Amino acid sequence: MIALLEDxxxxxxxxxxxxxxxxxxxxxxxxxxxxxxxxxxxAAADHAARAAARAASLQRDPAAATAFARTTADASLAEQGLRCAQLDVDLDTSQFSAPPGTPASVTASVRCAVDWAELGLPASGGPVIESVAASPLDRWRERT
Known part of the structure; x- marks a missing residue:
């Protein structure tokens, strides 16, 4: 066998x-x-989008909903140990103007540019992870 290896x-x-x-x-x-x-x-981006949509759905006006959704998504990602090179949180608050009794929801879109080094690879750049989630608004709550 040794002779074969040294052939x-x-x-x-x-x-x-x-x-x-x-x-x-x-x-x-x-x-x-x-x-x-x-x-x-x-998975962290999915969780952040759900948390942002839920937090926004609890607010009374679109401006407060947008600010709170951004803060909530950022905190959720930090809690899960994910640092984004660039974080974008977009909120669709168009249904805040629906009259009470009408089904309505708020939709949050979270985009996180992740650096490959954050994922354990020695490279620059990286993927952009996007997740979208919706949360219903209280049907009978007064809206702006």
Whole structure:
């Protein structure tokens, strides 16, 4: 068996082959970890969008809803350990003007630009994660 590994016709040293395989396996593990962190980041963005929509639906006017949704999304992402290079929270508050008794909702869209370094890869740039959630407004509550 040892003679096979040291066969000059094979053209390689077992230690070099082992080093190359170790690097390849290391990269595969790093990409698997980064993939798992990306899934966790997407879940954090989903949670932040739901929290922002819910927080906005509890407010009485669109301006307060927008401010509170942004604060809530930022706090939710921080609580989950996700730092965004750029965070955009857009809120659709057009249904705040619906008359009482009419079903209405508020929709929050959270976009988070995540840096690859945040996900465990030594690279710049990264994916933009987007999540949208809606929360109903109280049907019989007075609206502005």
């Amino acid at each position: 000059p016709e094979r053209g390689g040293s077992p230690s070099v082959e082992a080093a190359i395989l170790a690097v390849v396996f290391g990269l595969l593990i790093a990409f698997a970890i980064a993939g798992g962190r990306l899934v966790a980041a997407e």
